[in-house]
Amino acid sequence: MWHLPTIRAIAATTPEGQVVLAARPASRAAEVLAVEPSVVRVVDAPNYKDRLKGVREVIDFLRICRTEKPRALWILEKIDRPAIAAALAGVPERRGFGLGHGQEGWLNTGPFLPKSMRPAHRIDKLEAFEKAHGLTVTSREPALKLDPAALAAVAARYADKPGPWLTLGIGASEAPRTWPAERFAQAAAALSDLFGTVFWIGGPHEAQAARAAVGDLPNNVVACDLTLDKAAALIALSAGFLGNDSGPLNVAAAVGTPAVGLMGTSPVPAYSRWLSILDGGNGRITDITVAQAVDAVRARFLAETWDNRSVLDA
Structure with a gap:
């Protein structure tokens, strides 16, 4: 991105x-x-x-x-x-x-x-x-273009899920960049007054941990089976994103979905206007508390009036 x-x-x-x-x-x-x-x-x-x-x-x-x-x-x-x-x-x-x-x-x-x-x-x-090298770059925004077929398929699959939608990106390439799954669940519960549905995305190997963390939380959907193009479509259709320093976080910024990133080692700079970051300090993502993550999402939700976005005709 x-x-x-x-x-x-x-x-x-x-x-x-x-x-x-x-x-x-x-x-x-x-x-x-x-x-x-x-x-x-x-x-x-x-x-x-x-x-x-x-x-x-x-x-x-x-x-x-x-x-x-x-x-x-x-x-x-x-x-x-x-x-x-x-x-x-x-x-x-x-x-x-x-x-x-x-x-x-x-x-x-x-x-x-x-x-x-x-x-x-x-x-x-x-x-x-x-x-x-004299290259002309007017914006650092990736402005990723999405496959209309993937957008339509995701919109149809989750048409019955109430909004606004929040997508959680629970995966990461290494442990120091991974916020505990149970904290994502606690954050989802604390934000239930703002979001009608919370989606969990990650690799197939993260599905079991996601389901265990979700438990009986209402209106939480584990969507770790989505292909990459459909995961990007889900992020694009969501009102907001909360997740680890990983590919989906950068996809969120790239498709213009407001995103709060949880940083571990080598924090990503806030290179996009859609992206804000929480840094636990000293490379410890686990130092980021549930309250901090919830407050960051809530503050931006209210200030920016987040809502599901219509990008099917974009």
């Missing part, structure tokens, strides 16, 4: 107005960007964990370059394997962050970000990179 404004700006420099995006399979970019007009297609660039991971990734990306035959490669990261592969494949124009890493030796079109920017957040690096 953070990269979408940059990707669109790069696409705008091409005759086609589109790019081919190479991304890790775990990002599920092909699903997320299925109707993004600036991305003609997404190709998988697998990552490995064995001793030969570097070699394997170079070989995979070399194969991508030989198949796609790009005029230019833009690497929005510090890694060197795509740069090495692109150089070996003879890609004419190769750009990347640089940052004083080995990547720079395989790039041929600067300028590069200075070594001093290594500790900076990814969004700050993207902004500096855009400026250095």
Whole structure:
């Protein structure tokens, strides 16, 4: 989501107005960007964990370059394997962050970000990179485009659920970014006077914990079976979002749903006007209390007059 404004700006420099995006399979970019007009297609660039991971990734990306035959490669990261592969494949124009890493030796079109920017957040690096390469980005808002079919399917599936809707994003990639499920349940109970239905989303492996936490709470729906496009649609149709520092939180900001993010390690900056954050401090998401989360949602609900949004014709 953070990269979408940059990707669109790069696409705008091409005759086609589109790019081919190479991304890790775990990002599920092909699903997320299925109707993004600036991305003609997404190709998988697998990552490995064995001793030969570097070699394997170079070989995979070399194969991508030989198949796609790009005029230019833009690497929005510090890694060197795509740069090495692109150089070996003879890609004419190769750009990347640089940052004083080995990547720079395989790039041929600067300028590069200075070594001093290594500790900076990814969004700050993207902004500096855009400026250095003359890319025009007028807003950091991702403004993610959604599949109308997914929106219609979710709206139909939950047509009988009273609003306003609140979606809880209970999943995260690691334990330090995961707020306890029982606290989400306590927050849902405390906010029941504001929301007619509370949806719980996460990966399939989180469904059992969600159901256990929900128990007999009325008007709470475990929706961990939704595919990524439909989960995004549910978030977009909801009045608001409360969740961990994870993909769904960034999706909420990207589709313009007011979102309160619970931060653990490496807190995400409030890069979007739709996003506000709660930081437990010292990387401890468990230091965020139920009362703090409830107060943050309640304050924004009242100040911003949250309600379910109609995005089916957007």
